[in-house]
Amino acid sequence: MTDDDSLTDGSRSRRRFLQLGGAAAATALAGCSGLSLGGEQESGQVTLADFRGSGPLVAQRAEPEGTSIEDLPALEGELTLYLGGGEGGLYLDLINLLERRYPDFTTNHRLEASSDLANTIIEETDAGQSPADVFMAVDAGSLGAVANAGATAGLPEEALSAVPSEFQDSEGRWVGIAGRARAIPYNTNELSASDIPSSVQAFPETAAFQNSLGWAPTYSAFQSFVTAMRLIRGDDETRSWLEAMLDAGITEFPDEFRVSNAAADGEIVAGFANHYYSQRVKSAREDAPLDLAFTEGDAGALVNVSGLEILDGTPNADLAANFVRHILSAEAQEFFATRTFAYPMIPGVQPVGGLPTIDELDPPDIDLTELADVAGTVDLLREAGVL
Amino acid sequence: MSASDRFEQLREQTSTESSDSTAPTLLAVVALAISLFVLSPLVWLFLRAGEIAPARALELLTSQTTVEVTLNTLVLVVGVTAASVLIGVPLAILTAQTDLPFRRFWTITAALPLVVPSYIGAFAFVSAFGPRGVLADLLAPLGVEQLPTIYGLPGAVLVLTLFTYPYVFLTTRASLLSFDGTVVEAARSLNHTRWEAFKRVTLPQIAPGIAAGALLVALYALSDFGTPAIMQYDVFTRMIYNEFGARRLDYASVLSMLLLVMALGILAVESRLNAGREGAYVSRGSRQPGQIRLGYWKAPALAFCAGIAALCLVLPIGILLQWLVRSGTGYSGGGFVFELSYAWNSVGLAAVAAGISVLAALPVAYLSARSDTRLGALPERATYVGYAVPGVVLGLALVYLGLSYVPFLYQSVILLVFAYVVRFLPQAVGTTESSILQVDPSYIEAARSLGYNPISAFRQVVLPLVAPGLAAGAALVFLTTMKELPATLMLRPTGFETFVTYIWLVQGAGYYGQAAIPALILVGVSGLSMLVILRREGSS
Numbered sequence: 001m002t003d004d005d006s007l008t009d010g011s012r013s014r015r016r017f018l019q020l021g022g023a024a025a026a027t028a029l030a031g032c033s034g035l036s037l038g039g040e041q042e043s044g045q046v047t048l049a050d051f052r053g054s055g056p057l058v059a060q061r062a063e064p065e066g067t068s069i070e071d072l073p074a075l076e077g078e079l080t081l082y083l084g085g086g087e088g089g090l091y092l093d094l095i096n097l098l099e100r101r102y103p104d105f106t107t108n109h110r111l112e113a114s115s116d117l118a119n120t121i122i123e124e125t126d127a128g129q130s131p132a133d134v135f136m137a138v139d140a141g142s143l144g145a146v147a148n149a150g151a152t153a154g155l156p157e158e159a160l161s162a163v164p165s166e167f168q169d170s171e172g173r174w175v176g177i178a179g180r181a182r183a184i185p186y187n188t189n190e191l192s193a194s195d196i197p198s199s200v201q202a203f204p205e206t207a208a209f210q211n212s213l214g215w216a217p218t219y220s221a222f223q224s225f226v227t228a229m230r231l232i233r234g235d236d237e238t239r240s241w242l243e244a245m246l247d248a249g250i251t252e253f254p255d256e257f258r259v260s261n262a263a264a265d266g267e268i269v270a271g272f273a274n275h276y277y278s279q280r281v282k283s284a285r286e287d288a289p290l291d292l293a294f295t296e297g298d299a300g301a302l303v304n305v306s307g308l309e310i311l312d313g314t315p316n317a318d319l320a321a322n323f324v325r326h327i328l329s330a331e332a333q334e335f336f337a338t339r340t341f342a343y344p345m346i347p348g349v350q351p352v353g354g355l356p357t358i359d360e361l362d363p364p365d366i367d368l369t370e371l372a373d374v375a376g377t378v379d380l381l382r383e384a385g386v387l
Numbered sequence: 388m389s390a391s392d393r394f395e396q397l398r399e400q401t402s403t404e405s406s407d408s409t410a411p412t413l414l415a416v417v418a419l420a421i422s423l424f425v426l427s428p429l430v431w432l433f434l435r436a437g438e439i440a441p442a443r444a445l446e447l448l449t450s451q452t453t454v455e456v457t458l459n460t461l462v463l464v465v466g467v468t469a470a471s472v473l474i475g476v477p478l479a480i481l482t483a484q485t486d487l488p489f490r491r492f493w494t495i496t497a498a499l500p501l502v503v504p505s506y507i508g509a510f511a512f513v514s515a516f517g518p519r520g521v522l523a524d525l526l527a528p529l530g531v532e533q534l535p536t537i538y539g540l541p542g543a544v545l546v547l548t549l550f551t552y553p554y555v556f557l558t559t560r561a562s563l564l565s566f567d568g569t570v571v572e573a574a575r576s577l578n579h580t581r582w583e584a585f586k587r588v589t590l591p592q593i594a595p596g597i598a599a600g601a602l603l604v605a606l607y608a609l610s611d612f613g614t615p616a617i618m619q620y621d622v623f624t625r626m627i628y629n630e631f632g633a634r635r636l637d638y639a640s641v642l643s644m645l646l647l648v649m650a651l652g653i654l655a656v657e658s659r660l661n662a663g664r665e666g667a668y669v670s671r672g673s674r675q676p677g678q679i680r681l682g683y684w685k686a687p688a689l690a691f692c693a694g695i696a697a698l699c700l701v702l703p704i705g706i707l708l709q710w711l712v713r714s715g716t717g718y719s720g721g722g723f724v725f726e727l728s729y730a731w732n733s734v735g736l737a738a739v740a741a742g743i744s745v746l747a748a749l750p751v752a753y754l755s756a757r758s759d760t761r762l763g764a765l766p767e768r769a770t771y772v773g774y775a776v777p778g779v780v781l782g783l784a785l786v787y788l789g790l791s792y793v794p795f796l797y798q799s800v801i802l803l804v805f806a807y808v809v810r811f812l813p814q815a816v817g818t819t820e821s822s823i824l825q826v827d828p829s830y831i832e833a834a835r836s837l838g839y840n841p842i843s844a845f846r847q848v849v850l851p852l853v854a855p856g857l858a859a860g861a862a863l864v865f866l867t868t869m870k871e872l873p874a875t876l877m878l879r880p881t882g883f884e885t886f887v888t889y890i891w892l893v894q895g896a897g898y899y900g901q902a903a904i905p906a907l908i909l910v911g912v913s914g915l916s917m918l919v920i921l922r923r924e925g926s927s
Binding site: 080082092108109110111112113115116119120122123124126127128131132145218220252254374375377378382387 | 452538616633723783786787791794892
């Protein structure tokens with residue numbers, strides 16, 4: 001499974017398919033994620049291979065480009081981090097690596113859903129100040145909510161300049177650290193790539209999707225997608241689309257990992273989910289008949305980001321700023337690409353597993369900070385009878 | 388009537404009951420203070436709701452969604468409570484009063500489902516009965532194309548019933564074991580059939596026990612978040628959570644207020660059912676009624692017990708084991724490494740919460756048990772309100788109140804333990820009160836006439852007799868604290884993980900394999916505390 005395959009498949013049509021890596025990728029992933037970063041390693045002995053893990057697919061990768069950790073000042077002191085989302089566990093691996101490299105650096109972390117932590121930080125800020133120094137969240141909406149509540153301090157210029165402007169706040173209050181693309185996981189026994197329309201607006205009328213699509217409307221990534229649709233097409237059109245999807249008999253799931261699993265099982269033929277869940281399914285079940293399609297230029301092609309921001313009033317501002325630069329280093333970005341299947345945020349690092357590169361995707365032109373208007377989206381979902 | 392008037396009236400009433408009014412008055416003050424303390428987080432709801440414009444409040448209250456969710460919640464609560472009585476009462480009778488083979492074994496299996504967190508139960512049922520689940524895979528070769536859906540109301544009622552009916556089972560069984568069996572024999576000797584004797588003699592005697600268990604079930608069903616969320620059934624807790632997520636605290640607080648109103652309604656219904664409870668507890672069950680011979684009913688009775696145990700215990704544990712086996716390398720969970728300290732955190736928190744709950748329950752339960760008036764029972768009733776407050780609402784209330792008024796306690800173990808006491812105190816109050824009701828007040832009179840002051844009379848006479856009830860209450864609080872999720876997530880100190888926060892994080896990330904072992908250990912440790920509850924019977 002090579003990049004050539006996806007080129008011949010996808011380069012002619014504007015639509016891009018993702019040939020999920022088969023056995024090779026799965027083995028590589030199993031190799032990486034199977035490693036526990038328990039306490040046996042010696043501190044200080046951290047190389048690129050630790051960030052990248054091992055495996056045939058990864059071994060062929062070029063050296064990542066960008067600012068290396070070697071060129072950054074050492075991390076020293078203690079940081080309190082609020083880590084959003086279940087995938088926060090993957091961030092922990094990265095943070096553990098940094099703690100191993102810098103014996104004088106320790107973190108104290110709190111793991112919860114991004115939106116819950118955003119609410120907590122806003123409450124804490126209302127009452128005075130958050131005990132957290134840095135907020136790492138899995139969606140820009142949560143970062144935007146905290147930023148809009150005036151709870152952030154500025155980010156270092158070196159960090160902001162490393163990341164394309166569409167993946168950071170226009171006022172520099174938060175910065176993306178890993179990309180998460182909306183995608184359509186579909187069952188390859190039931191559908192082929194050409195069955196999937198290039199616009200989500202066409203989904204309700206697509207015959208193959210009647211009574212056989214899935215979504216997770218309580219899931220924050222889905223709500224960000226609907227928020228994006230509202231920003232692009234307005235509330236009325238979004239409501240009509242939601243109602244039409246309901247009329248087409250869509251199935252509800254509690255989260256997008258289950259949507260992707262259900263598509264692999266054939267319980268539904270396709271669904272709405274972030275791209276990396278399908279790779280997680282494939283890494284658990286190599287032969288799952290699952291593939292990904294992307295729509296073009298609309299909400300269905302939204303690229304949301306995991307990102308971080310420094311919280312207002314932190315007594316550790318310098319350490320936090322240096323930490324942000326470490327998260328955007330070549331090594332850390334290689335970690336996100338190879339271990340979490342995310343899109344790296346700096347141009348010098350490539351995505352893995354046959355993913356189209358970030359400039360091959362066609363995301364809509366919106367300010368990700370505006371994804372913070374989740375309240376309006378929940379209203380709309382309720383009016384339409386989705387929630 | 389203001390609180391001070393009420394208190395004054397309370398004082399007068401209690402003082403007339405005793406020649407020495409100091410002790411009862413002190414008791415009433417302490418009990419009232421405890422109940423006010425545990426109700427204090429609700430202040431937050433009123434503060435938030437007070438910020439809403441009346442027109443907006445009316446609009447929210449009367450919206451179609453609100454009405455629908457109210458009905459959904461009512462149907463769920465009624466369904467779960469009724470189903471729990473239908474399962475819990477027969478099981479209690481079978482294990483307490485019949486010649487069912489292996490009664491001890493079935494007593495334990497009937498009580499044990501209480502140790503399985505309902506959200507784990509719900510995941511297990513979705514795994515087993517969901518489309519393409521384990522059961523569907525098993526039945527597919529037999530030509531079964533499609534199973535009826537587990538999602539929605541049926542699944543939510545099924546799962547909540549299966550993991551909460553033990554409340555009814557335990558309280559009913561306690562009543563059955565403690566009432567005077569000679570009454571039934573007397574009724575039988577008057578030519579009543581067995582059914583008539585049950586209806587006219589046994590049922591009125593055990594009704595308060597059934598009602599006490601049903602109350603716990605109803606309040607649990609009202610406040611549970613995980614199960615309706617997993618079963619995708621819209622109830623108050625799910626809506627409140629979504630509203631908080633969207634940072635619309637006005638609607639969330641309106642919904643929380645409505646939920647509290649429903650809790651008060653449940654308390655009122657239970658209070659009515661419970662009006663004649665004096666008769667139930669007064670006589671101490673030293674004389675057991677004659678055993679009912681099951682005869683031809685032995686096989687169906689065994690099948691019933693085994694069926695429930697299979698659904699509540701074998702199935703979820705089987706699914707957890709399956710997660711464990713299926714959790715190949717692809718399922719291993721990044722930085723989520725389970726550490727032994729999480730287990731100690733859980734056990735320590737639960738032990739402290741249990742200890743404090745028992746200490747707080749004692750005066751409240753004693754006042755309620757020894758008072759003939761509704762007013763004397765007021766602190767006891769008040770403590771039940773906390774049980775109905777969903778963990779997510781309580782968590783947010785304490786985040787807000789902690790930050791605003793006691794910042795040095797914010798994200799401290801103290802505030803977390805307080806949350807547990809607020810939520811689970813009524814369980815300790817219930818078991819303690821039923822033990823106190825079984826102590827003949829004339830014992831205390833005797834001790835007093837021998838020159839003991841009220842406090843030492845209580846310590847020397849009452850405390851040893853109610854100790855098993857206190858232990859059972861502590862065990863109940865211990866195991867529900869071990870299972871508690873939402874308040875733990877929100878209030879725990881940063882960097883302080885427990886069994887459930889770990890399980891929640893790894894399953895939320897889809898790493899089910901990682902959740903299996905801690906979930907099994909959690910069930911095991913909770914199971915041990917259940918043995919304490921059942922052992923109480925041996926000593927009573």
